[in-house]
Amino acid sequence: MSSRKHASATLLFLCLVSAGAAHAEVSGSITLTSDYLFRGVTQTDEKPALQGGIEWAHDSGFYVGTWGSSISWLADSDPDVSSQLELDGYLGWRGEFGDSGFGYDVGAVRYWYPGSYPAGFDKADTTELYVGVSWNILSATYSYAVTDLFGIPDSDGSSNLDLGVGWEFAPGWTLDGAVGKQWVSGSGGTASYAFWSLGVGKSFDNGFGLALAWNDNDIDGLDDTINFAVTKSF
Numbered sequence: 001m002s003s004r005k006h007a008s009a010t011l012l013f014l015c016l017v018s019a020g021a022a023h024a025e026v027s028g029s030i031t032l033t034s035d036y037l038f039r040g041v042t043q044t045d046e047k048p049a050l051q052g053g054i055e056w057a058h059d060s061g062f063y064v065g066t067w068g069s070s071i072s073w074l075a076d077s078d079p080d081v082s083s084q085l086e087l088d089g090y091l092g093w094r095g096e097f098g099d100s101g102f103g104y105d106v107g108a109v110r111y112w113y114p115g116s117y118p119a120g121f122d123k124a125d126t127t128e129l130y131v132g133v134s135w136n137i138l139s140a141t142y143s144y145a146v147t148d149l150f151g152i153p154d155s156d157g158s159s160n161l162d163l164g165v166g167w168e169f170a171p172g173w174t175l176d177g178a179v180g181k182q183w184v185s186g187s188g189g190t191a192s193y194a195f196w197s198l199g200v201g202k203s204f205d206n207g208f209g210l211a212l213a214w215n216d217n218d219i220d221g222l223d224d225t226i227n228f229a230v231t232k233s234f
Contacts, residue, residue, distance in 0.1 A: 040195025
């Protein structure tokens with residue numbers, strides 16, 4: 001992302017916050033995790049990552065935010081790549097269907113990987129649209145890539161489905177499970193894979209949270225992993 005675009009996006013975000021502060025809420029978090037896993041695949045070669053994000057949410061249901069994490073997978077794939085950062089920008093609309101208890105969430109997210117790249121390298125920058133529904137402890141989210149997917153040539157139209165459950169079995173304690181499927185367009189199915197996770201989390205009144213999770217997928221050569229994360233929300 002160019003410095004001019006980054007400055008423009010920051011200015012737009014600050015204007016939105018200022019204009020709607022009386023009817024909106026700003027929240028954020030900082031996380032240190034032992035391994036950054038995205039859709040069941042490590043982004044840091046099973047090493048720690050520092051992450052953080054901030055979101056502005058209006059009472060109407062509209063929201064906009066940004067989130068970032070340290071990464072290594074691009075530089076690991078090519079030593080001439082300098083990118084060590086994932087920076088996401090997203091916006092959407094969330095709410096509930098009356099008093100039914102069913103929730104919805106629709107929006108778009110852009111994944112940026114700023115840095116220098118060798119000539120001919122397929123950049124990983126990706127844009128996805130998503131729609132999600134939730135009820136009680138259950139949730140489902142479908143994502144659709146309108147660009148190539150994370151640098152895979154001719155992979156626009158790829159999609160992902162996440163199914164999740166989050167059960168608060170005791171005050172401040174949650175049991176979280178998820179299963180998902182990533183379909184990669186243009187690969188003839190050879191690059192598509194499934195992934196799943198199971199974990200437990202503990203939140204505290206001071207905004208801190210702890211999470212421990214087991215993660216796995218059906219990609220040949222990749223083993224299951226356990227990661228631990230400490231988060232401070234504000």
